Amino acid sequence: MNELELKQLLEDSWKRPLTQSEVGTIRDWVKAHPARQAEVEQELALSGVIHRLPDAPVSSNFNSQVWQKIEASDRADQRSRSRSPSSLESIWRRWVPRLAGGLAILTVTILVLKQPGDGSSKQAASGLAAAAVQAEGLDPAMFEDFEAIRTLAESDTALDVELLAALQP
Amino acid sequence: MRNLVHGPVLHTLVQVMADCLNSDAELMSKVRTGDREAFEALVTKYRQPVLNFAIRMLHDPSEAEDLAQQTFVQVWKSAARYQTAAKFTTWLFSIARNLCLNEIRRRSRHPADSLDASEQDSEDAPRFQLPDPRAEEGSVTTSRSELFDLVEQAIRELPENQRTALLLCREEEMSYEEIASVIGTSLSAAKSLIFRGRETLKARLKPYLKTGDWMV
Incomplete structure (x- = not known):
């Protein structure tokens, strides 16, 4: 057995317990190469102890517990399926609150933006109403001499000032 | 031959x-x-x-x-x-x-869920004791039982990927290619993980592996 074959056998020992003849072959090789004895024996010893590690105890009802878990899982799936809405419903449920929210925000924005404009038009409207009330209370006869009054207002104010000065003592 | x-x-x-x-x-x-x-x-x-x-x-x-x-x-x-x-x-x-x-x-x-585990980890004794089927074989088997515990503990302390590779390697039906596939690595990397894990175990268990009792 050469070095490569020994390496292969040792690697085999990682995966499976070696047969008696394989171990015998290795022992023969070790006798011929005593310097490697400790290394090879340690390698085989580790493989041996790993392969002999005891199995964990399996409960007697392992299989029935698996079935119970499968049934529980199926029931949970059914419940979640019955609770989960259809795709149209989910779209509806998803988008209606968003649309409602969007509309609410839009409405509030419009109202806020329109607030000053409404105020000025209200003021104008109330002014017009007051003027209309005032106009209703005036006598039309008052406006008969309107032209004369207007002409007086356009007369030269300098003459008036001169007359006033002459009359003063 | x-x-x-x-x-x-x-x-x-x-x-x-x-x-x-x-x-x-x-x-x-x-x-x-x-x-x-x-x-x-x-x-x-x-x-x-x-x-x-x-x-x-x-x-x-x-x-x-x-x-x-x-x-x-x-x-x-x-x-x-x-x-x-x-x-x-x-x-x-x-x-x-x-x-x-x-x-x-x-x-x-x-971490609170595994408080018991961490407490146990701080002790020398392994957290779980697998039953030793050879426990009734006498004084030699007592040392074997202790060795099993030490090996379990040493395996537990390996990095996760080395531990996985080493444990899967125990399964005779799993080839190295399959182990590599489970771990999601290359064949050479899987073999390297097994090798490194074994080297760590050998270093830790060196005093206990000297007997030659485990050769077969």
């Missing part, structure tokens, strides 16, 4: 593996049609290796059993996704490993 010695053995092994592959694939194709008996057969065949793997990954027997059962629940529920070209054990242990990793991550997020 080696070919003469190993030829028939290797042939038998290859034959057994091929039979195994076929039978598992056949069983899985039946499971896909809802065959409960086929599923039971797979559970019975693989519950022990899956539980062994889980218990050495999680160090908690009850959680490990629950996880092993969950692994088979996943097999049943995901049977439609199983591809018959893939080897069943690769798929099975991939599920088991993913569930173990999820549990380990969950524990790291909620």
